[in-house]
Amino acid sequence: MSAEAGEVRGDEPAPPLAPAPFGPAPYTPSAPPEGMQRQRLHPLTPLLESVRFLTAAAAAVGIQMFTSRNFLFAVYAAVAAAVVGGIASLIALQFRGFVIWGRELHIYGGVFTRSHRTVPLDRLQSVDLVRPLRARVFGLAQLNIEVAGGDGTDARLAYLKHDRALELRSELLSIAGRPGAAPRAENLEASAEEVSEGPAPLVPPVTVRKLALASLLEALPVQVTALLIFGTAFTVIGSIFGFTKVATALWFGFLAPALLGYVQSTVATVNRFLRNCRFRITRDGGNLLIERGLTDTSHETVPVDRVTAVSFDEPILWRRKDWRRVEVWTAAVAQASGSVVRSTTALPVGEPTEVATVAAQAVPELPSVFAVERPPRRARWRMPLRWKRTGAGLDEKVFVVRHGWWVNTHVAVPYARIQSVRVVQGPIQRLQGLATVHAMTAGGIGHTARAAHRDVGEAVAMAAELRKRADAAAALEAPRLS
Amino acid sequence: MNASAVPVWDLWPDGISWQPMSPKLRTVWVLRSLLNVLILAVIAAVPLTIWLGWDGLLWTLAGYVLLACLRALAVSRTVRTWGYAERDQDLLVRHGLLTRRLSIVPYGRIQLIDLSAGPIERMFGLTTVQVRTAALGSTTEVPGLDPQVAAALRDRLAVRAAEVREGL
Known part of the structure; x- marks a missing residue:
């Protein structure tokens, strides 16, 4: 130790520099000239952005009107709002806008606090077209622009006319050199309906009936169980204490919050159903384009070479139908929205053949059916229900883990995407001679493939093998910086 | 059971020469x-x-x-369970008494290397090396190194990380 410390002094010369970075020359920001004509957002933008405030104000005025029976007041309020709002909007619009200058997009905003955001288009990850309901009413759309290394506050262009937004999207993508732009450029004048043309969808559209049935089947077991628990608890408490004050107190203290959670999960299910309606997935060069939504239409772009893992979910009642859902993990999604969204749905529900098609598009040559090996039998008491449906396997190109009882999930991580590997052994696992292997991929904390409760020797061998294969797979790929 | 006596890292197929932390x-x-x-x-x-x-x-x-x-x-x-080892392609760190952890970080995936030292550590002249990859929440720490050893380790890691550069 001391010998080594003696050799290495604090003032030793710095190590030689690494060779020049791969890829294009580094990005240097520049500002467009002052007099450059800015492109304006749609005049209705301020109105739409303050729609919540306006609704609240209208409600307040309405209440005031009905309580005081003073209808003139409403007229005055409306006139005042129109004048003030109109002037404010006009002023605000003067300062907002965007400029495409060279390989950058400059976005200006703010009246009192001016903001100027520069988006380097070289590092463009994706441009998503989103249409919230309030914007759809006026035929408007919003562009969400995601840049590599973004911290979640990605750039937003809202609101634009729908066809203008489509045009701008393809323009941005073509400046960024993304192949996804090419086919779009042809139908510039495409209206909302015609957009659905272009490349053929990978899978036939999911019918509303199928999606509704799938959502129902997914939610049903959870709902039934929750209702059963509530019912039993209520009856038991009621019969013991009588339906008196004690029961009421317990009800409010304990069961009502649980019921709230139950309502929330129901709402979430309905929301998910609405979001996945009219689902359409197409392959466009190196990107998967996803278009979905009944009330809020959203377009998502998943660059295939950035997919870190693919997961296949199978809720308990889908088993008989052999349906599965495909989710795609990317590092960008996790960064943009924290821990809420872990993945992009690449197929809300599908037959085995459809699942296989989508899987093969998301990761080249990815199979959709995997052979996994269960943990040893001595681990069974730790997960009596899940044990049969848990496992891990080293496939040819991917590391596969399987887990979950309510929703049985296969997670497939390509070896080249594995960041670091960890073997963890808890105290009880130690007594049993078991260990858990974690394979981490880029992105959020949830992005870990976990092979639970393997035999300890197997776990260590698996970790070593994962490292070996990850190196081999990464060596085959061209290095990337972003 | 017999297996419980052997720490999980001692089962690694090839022999590893573990470096101890500073006494x-x-x-x-x-x-x-x-x-x-x-x-x-x-x-x-x-x-x-x-x-x-x-x-x-x-x-x-x-x-x-x-x-x-x-x-x-x-x-x-x-403290005695902590140890690290540098292999050709990756850095291994082991620790834990009740829950045993073995982390393997490939040099090619290293994104950031931090040196840090708390007040008590500074009094005794110790430094912690933290290695981060693109996977959030997977910081690997090598605590309690002499400053020279830590700086040398950081430099070696940085050079190796620049040589073998792998993507996300």
Whole structure:
């Protein structure tokens, strides 16, 4: 130790520099000239952005009107709002806008606090077209622009006319050199309906009936169980204490919050159903384009070479139908929205053949059916229900883990995407001679493939093998910086 | 069972030569745990004194001595489980007494290397090397190195990370 410390002094010369970075020359920001004509957002933008405030104000005025029976007041309020709002909007619009200058997009905003955001288009990850309901009413759309290394506050262009937004999207993508732009450029004048043309969808559209049935089947077991628990608890408490004050107190203290959670999960299910309606997935060069939504239409772009893992979910009642859902993990999604969204749905529900098609598009040559090996039998008491449906396997190109009882999930991580590997052994696992292997991929904390409760020797061998294969797979790929 | 006696990292197929941490690390961590228990004791002393009068202070003292001894024992045993090894392609770090962890970080995936030192660590001249990859929440730490060893380790890691560059 001391010998080594003696050799290495604090003032030793710095190590030689690494060779020049791969890829294009580094990005240097520049500002467009002052007099450059800015492109304006749609005049209705301020109105739409303050729609919540306006609704609240209208409600307040309405209440005031009905309580005081003073209808003139409403007229005055409306006139005042129109004048003030109109002037404010006009002023605000003067300062907002965007400029495409060279390989950058400059976005200006703010009246009192001016903001100027520069988006380097070289590092463009994706441009998503989103249409919230309030914007759809006026035929408007919003562009969400995601840049590599973004911290979640990605750039937003809202609101634009729908066809203008489509045009701008393809323009941005073509400046960024993304192949996804090419086919779009042809139908510039495409209206909302015609957009659905272009490349053929990978899978036939999911019918509303199928999606509704799938959502129902997914939610049903959870709902039934929750209702059963509530019912039993209520009856038991009621019969013991009588339906008196004690029961009421317990009800409010304990069961009502649980019921709230139950309502929330129901709402979430309905929301998910609405979001996945009219689902359409197409392959466009190196990107998967996803278009979905009944009330809020959203377009998502998943660059295939950035997919870190693919997961296949199978809720308990889908088993008989052999349906599965495909989710795609990317590092960008996790960064943009924290821990809420872990993945992009690449197929809300599908037959085995459809699942296989989508899987093969998301990761080249990815199979959709995997052979996994269960943990040893001595681990069974730790997960009596899940044990049969848990496992891990080293496939040819991917590391596969399987887990979950309510929703049985296969997670497939390509070896080249594995960041670091960890073997963890808890105290009880130690007594049993078991260990858990974690394979981490880029992105959020949830992005870990976990092979639970393997035999300890197997776990260590698996970790070593994962490292070996990850190196081999990464060596085959061209290095990337972003 | 027999397997429980062998730590998980000793089952690694090829032999690894583990580097130990600095011997001063034990002192540092024992001191730190004593300090932590002391803060706990001070917090506990207030209600105990109000409740039992001056006897409460004695009770706190007794509790502190007992807890501190146990904690110091546990910590000094934990320190011995820490170790790191540099292989051709990756850095291995092992630690943990009850829950045993073995982290393997490939050089090509390293994004950031931090050196840090807390106040007690600084008093004893120790440094912690933190290695981050693109996977969030997977910081790998190598605590308790002499500053020269830490700086040298960082430089070696940085050079290796620049040589073998793998993507996300």
